[in-house]
Amino acid sequence: MLNYIWFGMMAIGVGAGIYNGKIDAVTEAAIDMAKVSVNIAIGLIGIMALWLGIMKIAEDSGLIRIIAKGLRPITIRLFPDVPEDHPAIGSIVLNMSANMLGLGNAATPLGLKAMEELQELNPHKDTATNSMVMFLAINTSSVQIILPATVVALMGASASDIFITTILATLLSTIAAITAVKVLEKMKRFSVSAALEGAEPEVADND
Amino acid sequence: MIEYIAQGLSSVAKYIIPLLLVGIPFYALAVKKVKVYEVFVVGAKDGFTIAVRIIPYLVAILVAVGMFRASGALDLLLNMLTPILNLIGFPPENLPLALMRPLSGSGSLGLLTDLVNEHGADSLTAKIGATMFGSSETTFYVLAVYFGSIGVVRSRHAIPAGLFADAVGALSAVYLCKLLLI
Numbered sequence: 433m434l435n436y437i438w439f440g441m442m443a444i445g446v447g448a449g450i451y452n453g454k455i456d457a458v459t460e461a462a463i464d465m466a467k468v469s470v471n472i473a474i475g476l477i478g479i480m481a482l483w484l485g486i487m488k489i490a491e492d493s494g495l496i497r498i499i500a501k502g503l504r505p506i507t508i509r510l511f512p513d514v515p516e517d518h519p520a521i522g523s524i525v526l527n528m529s530a531n532m533l534g535l536g537n538a539a540t541p542l543g544l545k546a547m548e549e550l551q552e553l554n555p556h557k558d559t560a561t562n563s564m565v566m567f568l569a570i571n572t573s574s575v576q577i578i579l580p581a582t583v584v585a586l587m588g589a590s591a592s593d594i595f596i597t598t599i600l601a602t603l604l605s606t607i608a609a610i611t612a613v614k615v616l617e618k619m620k621r622f623s624v625s626a627a628l629e630g631a632e633p634e635v636a637d638n639d
Numbered sequence: 640m641i642e643y644i645a646q647g648l649s650s651v652a653k654y655i656i657p658l659l660l661v662g663i664p665f666y667a668l669a670v671k672k673v674k675v676y677e678v679f680v681v682g683a684k685d686g687f688t689i690a691v692r693i694i695p696y697l698v699a700i701l702v703a704v705g706m707f708r709a710s711g712a713l714d715l716l717l718n719m720l721t722p723i724l725n726l727i728g729f730p731p732e733n734l735p736l737a738l739m740r741p742l743s744g745s746g747s748l749g750l751l752t753d754l755v756n757e758h759g760a761d762s763l764t765a766k767i768g769a770t771m772f773g774s775s776e777t778t779f780y781v782l783a784v785y786f787g788s789i790g791v792v793r794s795r796h797a798i799p800a801g802l803f804a805d806a807v808g809a810l811s812a813v814y815l816c817k818l819l820l821i
Contacts, residue, residue: 476693568786573776580773594770605804
């Protein structure tokens with residue numbers, strides 16, 4: 433899937449770029465974005481280090497375990513293949529709370545920590561598990577009860593108008609995300625074995 | 640009433656990070672006698688490796704998104720979709736933002752700024768746009784960062800599920816604003 437989308441975006445980019453006479457801009461964007469990617473990653477180092485340090489303290493003091501246990505009734509439905517009081521649940525819960533409160537800076541490091549812990553439970557390290565996809569989908573549909581600061585600044589007095597509509601829209605998109613993940617994960621073409629099959633020729637060559 | 644709730648929530652939010660930064664080490668130190676400084680440094684060490692590990696995934700996704708954006712392909716898509724949009728009552732002015740939102744955070748913020756400048760912050764168009772922006776995330780970026788950090792390349796149903804949720808979010812933004820704000 434990602435192979436086709438990735439190639440498709442570049443191919444359409446080049447095709448449409450030629451058609452629209454914007455091929456110079458396409459080239460420039462490719463080079464620029466390669467640089468931007470590194471800047472983003474480097475910029476993450478400090479924030480990552482800060483939150484991973486705090487998380488390690490929370491873990492060693494048993495706080496994560498307490499949080500994970502408390503919210504188990506909800507999380508067991510969303511992540512049935514993660515064992516009870518596994519540290520991943522604690523990180524997932526903290527990531528979601530940070531997202532809800534609009535604390536993007538804290539949410540990303542917590543989310544990456546959760547992914548790392550989910551990876552421990554993954555038998556095929558380069559293929560996403562059901563729990564990973566669920567976690568990602570909930571993240572991309574962005575459960576938020578606080579408007580992003582940028583939106584508040586832009587909208588001024590109208591910001592309070594869109595408070596309710598934003599919460600409702602994010603709620604609906606999150607429900608859609610959870611439903612889509614639960615339905616799609618049962619389909620054959622998205623199963624782990626189907627994902628692994630795509631890789632088999634390579635393995636066979638090595639044999 | 641709604642204003643007070645919104646303001647209350649955001650004024651509480653600004654205390655959360657400082658409270659966590661002090662509260663977690665306090666609990667660990669006072670209750671569990673954890674050597675907080677030493678433990679912090681051990682945890683923080685991973686920050687560098689994780690950040691560097693996502694670079695190839697970010698480059699792959701952001702370059703493809705950047706090429707797609709710069710080519711003007713969105714405008715072509717817009718022309719193709721306009722008849723369908725009119726049919727379902729989706730305002731065409733809001734479509735570029737809806738299409739951009741999963742691809743690029745800075746790109747969609749730029750489009751939202753344009754909407755506000757052009758139509759005014761109190762217009763329905765701007766409110767729909769802001770709702771769209773606030774109710775969704777940059778799906779492709781999150782995928783690259785989250786899966787990239789652990790080296791997952793086979794994303795299975797993550798993209799279809801993510802894009803479906805984005806579509807539901809965008810449509811909800813339109814209809815909720817039309818329903819509640821007119």
